[in-house]
Amino acid sequence: MAYEFNHYYELQNVATGKYVNVLGNHEDGTVKNGETVNLFNRTNNPDQRWALENYGGNGNVRIVLQRGEGWYALNYNTRNANCIVWHLNTADDIDTVIAAVQVESLTDTYYLKLRDRDTYLTADGTALKWAAYTGEKEQMFTILEPGTSSDGSDSGADSDTPDSKLVTKFIPAYKDNYTKSRKAQGGTISEITIHHCASILTIEALGALWQREGRKGSSHYGISETNIGQYVHERDVAWTNGNWEANCRAVTIETSNSGGAPEWPVSDTTFQTLVTLVADIARRNDLGKLVKGKNLTWHSMYATTACPGPYLSGKLQELVDKANTINGF
Numbered sequence: 001m002a003y004e005f006n007h008y009y010e011l012q013n014v015a016t017g018k019y020v021n022v023l024g025n026h027e028d029g030t031v032k033n034g035e036t037v038n039l040f041n042r043t044n045n046p047d048q049r050w051a052l053e054n055y056g057g058n059g060n061v062r063i064v065l066q067r068g069e070g071w072y073a074l075n076y077n078t079r080n081a082n083c084i085v086w087h088l089n090t091a092d093d094i095d096t097v098i099a100a101v102q103v104e105s106l107t108d109t110y111y112l113k114l115r116d117r118d119t120y121l122t123a124d125g126t127a128l129k130w131a132a133y134t135g136e137k138e139q140m141f142t143i144l145e146p147g148t149s150s151d152g153s154d155s156g157a158d159s160d161t162p163d164s165k166l167v168t169k170f171i172p173a174y175k176d177n178y179t180k181s182r183k184a185q186g187g188t189i190s191e192i193t194i195h196h197c198a199s200i201l202t203i204e205a206l207g208a209l210w211q212r213e214g215r216k217g218s219s220h221y222g223i224s225e226t227n228i229g230q231y232v233h234e235r236d237v238a239w240t241n242g243n244w245e246a247n248c249r250a251v252t253i254e255t256s257n258s259g260g261a262p263e264w265p266v267s268d269t270t271f272q273t274l275v276t277l278v279a280d281i282a283r284r285n286d287l288g289k290l291v292k293g294k295n296l297t298w299h300s301m302y303a304t305t306a307c308p309g310p311y312l313s314g315k316l317q318e319l320v321d322k323a324n325t326i327n328g329f
């Protein structure tokens with residue numbers, strides 16, 4: 001089997017070279033039942049990232065995308081046989097269970113057959129329909145690591161290229177607000193440290209703080225609603241934890257609040273985005289199963305501070321559990 005379960009991929013149609021994409025504006029973090037899935041040029045956007053979720057073995061899967069409140073699966077529009085998404089919890093098996101059948105001659109390429117309806121995901125221009133089997137390239141989809149296609153849109157060499165494909169925007173911190181090369185400091189990544197902003201901030205506003213000369217602080221990431229900012233590369237040491245050794249070990253995340261003292265709440269959407277990013281960092285850095293207080297840490301473990309605040313502190317076990325589920329632990 002060429003793909004792993006519960007891992008984000010891009011799905012590229014062989015005939016058109018375009019990518020499976022859920023339409024609509026999802027900046028508020030919500031996807032709606034029945035939204036159309038089409039083919040589009042590669043955007044490096046979460047609306048084109050799909051996980052294959054095991055469904056009882058035998059190559060049967062559900063193909064899902066996570067945004068905001070939950071998981072949305074590729075689904076069948078009973079009116080016109082178009083491809084749509086539907087919340088996994090309220091979707092019928094008949095409309096979502098897909099047999100991924102490998103195309104013999106092409107690496108990592110599959111026919112995606114809606115098992116119970118005996119129809120295949122098919123490109124029709126830039127539309128996606130479920131249609132009878134033809135065996136043509138319109139029905140072949142290549143499963144790709146995000147950003148690895150040969151369309152030349154992702155060089156990987158740019159120093160402003162984010163470490164995580166989930167990042168909305170890379171805003172480099174001022175050079176004297178972090179330390180270059182974790183390796184040169186003898187550090188290796190072994191944990192993720194959670195912070196809250198003690199403020200309601202956009203990722204741009206947080207980036208502006210880290211760009212300020214003399215700030216003497218930074219973080220690798222910042223999250224606000226569905227947006228993820230990156231400010232310092234994971235290979236460099238961000239100054240976030242108020243503890244040099246911990247900084248040398250940690251990838252750090254600042255989380256925007258949705259309200260103020262004393263609870264310092266965080267919105268559900270921001271929390272879901274945090275779950276997704278934590279899972280991604282853990283997977284790429286081989287952190288294994290996350291354990292609260294071991295490889296998932298928080299600011300007040302290392303410094304005299306109320307950070308990450310009462311609300312987020314009470315959600316850390318949920319964060320660990322959900323990220324572990326995404327990574328298959």
Ligand SMILES: [Zn+2]
Pocket residue numbers: 194195196240299305307308
């Ligand atoms: Zn903090």
